Amino acid sequence: MRIVVASGKGGTGKTTVATGLALVMAQAGPPPLFLDCDVEAPNAHFFLKPALSRREDVNLLIPQVDLARCTFCGRCAEVCQYHAIAVLNRNVMVFPELCHGCGSCTLNCPERAITETPHVIGVLEAGQTPAGIDFARGLLNIGEPMASPVIRALKKWRTAAPGQTVIVDAPPGTSCPVVEAMHGADLALLVTEPTPFGLHDLRLAVELARHLSIPAAAIINRDGIGDDGVERFCREAGLPVLMRIPFDRELAAGLARGRPLPEISPAHRAQLGALAGRLLEEARA
Ligand code: SF4
Numbered sequence: 001m002r003i004v005v006a007s008g009k010g011g012t013g014k015t016t017v018a019t020g021l022a023l024v025m026a027q028a029g030p031p032p033l034f035l036d037c038d039v040e041a042p043n044a045h046f047f048l049k050p051a052l053s054r055r056e057d058v059n060l061l062i063p064q065v066d067l068a069r070c071t072f073c074g075r076c077a078e079v080c081q082y083h084a085i086a087v088l089n090r091n092v093m094v095f096p097e098l099c100h101g102c103g104s105c106t107l108n109c110p111e112r113a114i115t116e117t118p119h120v121i122g123v124l125e126a127g128q129t130p131a132g133i134d135f136a137r138g139l140l141n142i143g144e145p146m147a148s149p150v151i152r153a154l155k156k157w158r159t160a161a162p163g164q165t166v167i168v169d170a171p172p173g174t175s176c177p178v179v180e181a182m183h184g185a186d187l188a189l190l191v192t193e194p195t196p197f198g199l200h201d202l203r204l205a206v207e208l209a210r211h212l213s214i215p216a217a218a219i220i221n222r223d224g225i226g227d228d229g230v231e232r233f234c235r236e237a238g239l240p241v242l243m244r245i246p247f248d249r250e251l252a253a254g255l256a257r258g259r260p261l262p263e264i265s266p267a268h269r270a271q272l273g274a275l276a277g278r279l280l281e282e283a284r285a
Pocket residue numbers: 065069070071072073074075076077087092108109110111112113114
């Protein structure tokens with residue numbers, strides 16, 4: 001079973017839930033594979049404390065044009081759907097920051113004037129946590145604009161053993177990197193908070209999950225603040241609320257010190273344990 005933990009906005013407690021769930025699953029049965037796909041700001045390692053032992057660069061293949069062979073026919077610019085290559089007078093310009101490394105221009109060049117050079121945009125790291133969780137994360141290099149290829153590479157690099165549960169910590173929002181992280185999930189746990197902003201972003205996240213045909217459920221964090229708009233929306237949209245985490249200053253202080261949710265109090269551990277049990281039972285059914 002592949003569970004993606006996502007949220008329409010940052011700071012809702014997505015990583016708190018994802019890491020907490022991984023820890024209670026590891027205590028109750030075979031440890032899951034945890035993928036931190038929040039590649040612009042990965043922070044699951046603060047809670048899971050893995051010993052990272054493997055590392056691999058993520059490259060994009062950027063075209064390089066041999067102007068001596070080029071006839072300036074413009075075919076490469078025509079086929080590039082990202083407008084990353086332009087033919088101007090007797091010059092061909094490549095814009096690496098727009099290039100997705102798809103190889104279309106190279107394949108379509110009639111003169112074979114294009115070669116590809118690797119450009120490192122990020123890194124993948126993996127290891128084991130003290131709880132036995134297989135942990136892997138992606139890190140986008142500073143200044144690189146495209147997170148999706150790093151997420152795609154991470155999902156390909158570390159795959160689950162037969163029957164192993166996968167927990168994916170998605171980036172916040174509902175843009176392309178989130179789509180990439182959610183793709184292939186059996187369930188989306190959408191973490192939100194009971195505020196008008198939380199409701200607005202939850203609506204977008206639900207729309208995205210439905211667009212991708214992924215069953216979704218909500219987890220309400222900081223329960224007790226704000227209003228009942230999120231609860232009403234969940235009822236009307238048929239979105240099950242699987243867990244409510246009350247707003248609590250001690251909890252916030254514990255998380256800020258890098259303590260995972262199940263460690264902070266027995267009540268939270270029991271809540272997460274019940275959630276994990278329910279998800280694993282549904283996966284077996
Ligand atoms: S497709 Fe090839 S030959 Fe045509 S403009 Fe582009 S690089 Fe030059």
